[in-house]
Amino acid sequence: MTFPDREAETAAEHGTSVISSSVLREVKVEDAVGLVLAHDLTQIVPGTFKGRLFRKGHRISEQDISKLKDIGKEHLYVIDLAPSDLHEDDAALRMAVALAGEHVAYGDPHEGKVSLKSEINGLAAIDPDFVHTVNAAGEVALATILNHQVVRQGDTLAATRVIPLIVPEAKVADVERLAAKYRNEHGGRAPVAVRPLRRMRAGLLTTGTEVFSGRIADKFGPAVRAKLESLGSEVAEQRFAPDDRHTIVKEIRYFLGQGYDMILVSGGMSVDPDDRTPGAIAAAGADIVSYGTPMLPGSMLLFGYLEGVPIFGLPGCVMHDPYTSFDVLLPRVLAGDVIVREDIITMGYGGLYRG
Numbered sequence: 001m002t003f004p005d006r007e008a009e010t011a012a013e014h015g016t017s018v019i020s021s022s023v024l025r026e027v028k029v030e031d032a033v034g035l036v037l038a039h040d041l042t043q044i045v046p047g048t049f050k051g052r053l054f055r056k057g058h059r060i061s062e063q064d065i066s067k068l069k070d071i072g073k074e075h076l077y078v079i080d081l082a083p084s085d086l087h088e089d090d091a092a093l094r095m096a097v098a099l100a101g102e103h104v105a106y107g108d109p110h111e112g113k114v115s116l117k118s119e120i121n122g123l124a125a126i127d128p129d130f131v132h133t134v135n136a137a138g139e140v141a142l143a144t145i146l147n148h149q150v151v152r153q154g155d156t157l158a159a160t161r162v163i164p165l166i167v168p169e170a171k172v173a174d175v176e177r178l179a180a181k182y183r184n185e186h187g188g189r190a191p192v193a194v195r196p197l198r199r200m201r202a203g204l205l206t207t208g209t210e211v212f213s214g215r216i217a218d219k220f221g222p223a224v225r226a227k228l229e230s231l232g233s234e235v236a237e238q239r240f241a242p243d244d245r246h247t248i249v250k251e252i253r254y255f256l257g258q259g260y261d262m263i264l265v266s267g268g269m270s271v272d273p274d275d276r277t278p279g280a281i282a283a284a285g286a287d288i289v290s291y292g293t294p295m296l297p298g299s300m301l302l303f304g305y306l307e308g309v310p311i312f313g314l315p316g317c318v319m320h321d322p323y324t325s326f327d328v329l330l331p332r333v334l335a336g337d338v339i340v341r342e343d344i345i346t347m348g349y350g351g352l353y354r355g
């Protein structure tokens with residue numbers, strides 16, 4: 001948006017502003033009775049309320065004047081919108097329509113903002129580079145949650161807004177073009193989408209002689225069951241093994257024979273001589289994508305594929321920490337991603353959980 005100085009000065013003298021070729025005329029609130037509001041008006045009372053006090057299109061009445069003064073309004077805008085410009089509400093809505101993809105719904109503009117929400121429980125699919133490209137254009141704001149986050153039905157994924165009250169239509173058309181290009185280059189996938197999670201049945205092998213012998217009660221089973229169930233999957237069978245490599249290999253092969261969608265082996269993932277699990281997973285024939293992840297907690301996690309079946313070695317932290325490398329990789333596997341080394345390597349940035 002350009003704002004020619006001379007035009008601006010002249011406009012200011014007459015109490016008007018020129019934005020592109022639209023005209024914003026300022027009216028004193030006392031003189032505004034009977035006029036229609038040009039945008040939503042926000043009230044903020046810290047700790048109590050933040051939201052829309054008046055909606056765009058509201059006709060000002062005599063009683064509104066003191067409420068308007070309470071939120072600091074001495075003047076209101078009357079807009080004469082040029083055909084080449086867009087009001088903030090329409091701009092935000094058009095951006096949302098352009099960006100929203102599979103399983104994403106958008107609502108009405110609210111204080112110039114449109115929210116994009118998930119229609120399902122699933123995994124957010126949001127391209128960070130696309131978000132940066134849109135925001136580099138200036139005057140538009142696209143704010144999103146992080147890619148690959150688990151979302152519940154109704155969770156907000158993104159919100160769109162333009163910064164000025166009025167923007168050139170061309171600005172929004174640029175965002176629409178970027179979104180269309182993105183869809184073309186990504187097999188029709190939109191820049192903001194949600195992927196459903198498949199329902200998988202897992203075999204869980206719990207290792208540890210202290211658990212196998214009954215010295216201590218198993219805590220892994222309930223924790224892993226809860227994590228899978230919260231994502232719509234299940235532990236179909238849990239078995240137990242002592243810290244003996246031969247037995248662990250045999251039980252892993254048993255799970256493979258049962259046709260489970262995923263194999264989980266808990267415990268024995270660290271540096272003690274009794275930690276047999278990584279060696280046993282390799283000896284069972286798995287292709288190891290990574291033993292170790294640059295995430296804390298969850299650094300001792302192993303991920304691989306055994307004849308195409310995802311297999312995890314789960315370190316002790318999965319039992320008691322709510323957010324570990326398992327909680328990052330599990331939803332991705334459920335969304336159908338094939339995990340490669342690059343996925344593991346990039347988990348370190350942001351992978352320190354401060355909970």
Ligand SMILES: Nc1nc2c(c(=O)[nH]1)N[C@H]1C(S)=C(S)[C@@H](COP(=O)(O)OP(=O)(O)OC[C@H]3O[C@@H](n4cnc5c(N)ncnc54)[C@H](O)[C@@H]3O)O[C@H]1N2
Pocket residue numbers: 206207208210211216217218219220221266267268269270271272275298299300314315316317
């Ligand atoms: N010197 C080092 N110490 C540790 C390292 C390391 O690299 N160097 N890594 C740490 C990390 S990270 C983890 S995670 C933990 C332990 O990982 P493990 O998978 O080897 O866990 P275990 O040794 O099998 O058991 C640890 C602890 O948890 C109890 N446990 C195990 N399974 C169960 C179960 N099913 N139910 C209840 N309790 C269970 C076990 O009895 C031990 O007390 O190592 C860090 N240390």
Ligand code: MOO
Pocket residue numbers: 295296297298299300301315316317318
């Ligand atoms: O695998 Mo450990 O934290 O990183 O529990």
